[in-house]
Amino acid sequence: MTAIASFDVDAQKGFTPVCPDELPVPEGDQIVDELNAQAALADFRIGSRDAHPANAHWIANHPDEVFSEVEGDNVDIKWPPHALVGTTGFELLDGLPHPVTGYHLMVSKGLDPDCHPYGACYHDLGDRVSTGVIEFLNHHQVGTVILGGLAMDYCVAKTALQLRAAGFRVILNRAATRGIAPDSMAAAEHQMKQSGVELAASAEEVRQLIA
Numbered sequence: 763m764t765a766i767a768s769f770d771v772d773a774q775k776g777f778t779p780v781c782p783d784e785l786p787v788p789e790g791d792q793i794v795d796e797l798n799a800q801a802a803l804a805d806f807r808i809g810s811r812d813a814h815p816a817n818a819h820w821i822a823n824h825p826d827e828v829f830s831e832v833e834g835d836n837v838d839i840k841w842p843p844h845a846l847v848g849t850t851g852f853e854l855l856d857g858l859p860h861p862v863t864g865y866h867l868m869v870s871k872g873l874d875p876d877c878h879p880y881g882a883c884y885h886d887l888g889d890r891v892s893t894g895v896i897e898f899l900n901h902h903q904v905g906t907v908i909l910g911g912l913a914m915d916y917c918v919a920k921t922a923l924q925l926r927a928a929g930f931r932v933i934l935n936r937a938a939t940r941g942i943a944p945d946s947m948a949a950a951e952h953q954m955k956q957s958g959v960e961l962a963a964s965a966e967e968v969r970q971l972i973a
Contacts, residue, residue: 764905766972768804770797770865771882771911771918771939772812773858776844776851778912784844784851787913787940794857796938799965800908803972806866807859808895810882810911810921812845813852813870820878836877836886845872869893881920889924896928906931908968910938919950926957933971937964 775781778790801807822828822840830840845852854861861868871879871893877886885891899907907930911918918939925932934954941947955961962968 765805765903766803766906766908767806767808767899767902767904768797768801768908769882769911769921770801770807770809770854770858771909771921772810772845772913773797773855773911774811774845774851775853775855776812776846776849778855781844781851784842785913785942787942790912790940791855793910793912793938793940794855796935796965797858797910800910800935800938800968803965803969804908806902806904807864808867808869808898809854809858809861809865810869810871810893810895810917811852811854811861812872812917813847814843814845814872814878815875816843816846818843818872818875818878834876835888836879838878838887841878847873867895867898869895880917881924882917883921883924883928889927896925899925899928899930904930906933906972908933908935908972910935912940914939914941915943915946915950919954922954922959923957926959931960932958933960933962933968935962935965935968
């Protein structure tokens with residue numbers, strides 16, 4: 763029988779109204795209870811963090827620069843500064859486990875100034891340089907991954923697609939994630955469904971799916 767893992771993707775304060783000057787996802791600070799509930803269904807709890815430097819090439823120094831293109835193999839567009847190491851925005855949401863001792867695996871991504879990956883399984887945009895997530899899951903014979911975190915239409919969706927490409931059953935817990943905008947959320951949901959990601963309304967529905 764294969765094991766189950768619960769995955770907290772970038773559940774950090776910089777993606778919530780706690781840090782309004784970063785990338786605040788509406789209601790992003792309201793996912794903790796569901797993340798903890800889905801973790802109770804799993805054999806392993808893993809997580810990821812954006813861990814960005816203050817001199818990152820993709821940082822927009824003015825609001826007009828946001829979403830403008832950036833040259834480089836592993837950056838694409840400019841974003842407001844967020845999840846800078848050592849700041850409040852880097853911290854996990856209150857109520858989640860300690861980022862090191864509370865998880866079976868915690869990976870950090872985006873540490874280099876010229877890299878801004880979205881998915882948690884690879885350090886680069888081309889999905890070539892592993893963060894170790896897939897190897898960890900395979901080593902522990904995990905077959906199913908329950909996903910939540912921030913933001914649904916970017917890092918969570920990309921992580922789901924990476925895990926599906928690696929052969930895992932992936933269940934997205936809608937109650938454990940929030941997205942930036944309705945249009946991008948709908949597009950991400952469609953893409954995930956097309957890849958075989960299962961969508962559940964809550965941890966309770968996840969429980970029924972894995973029973």
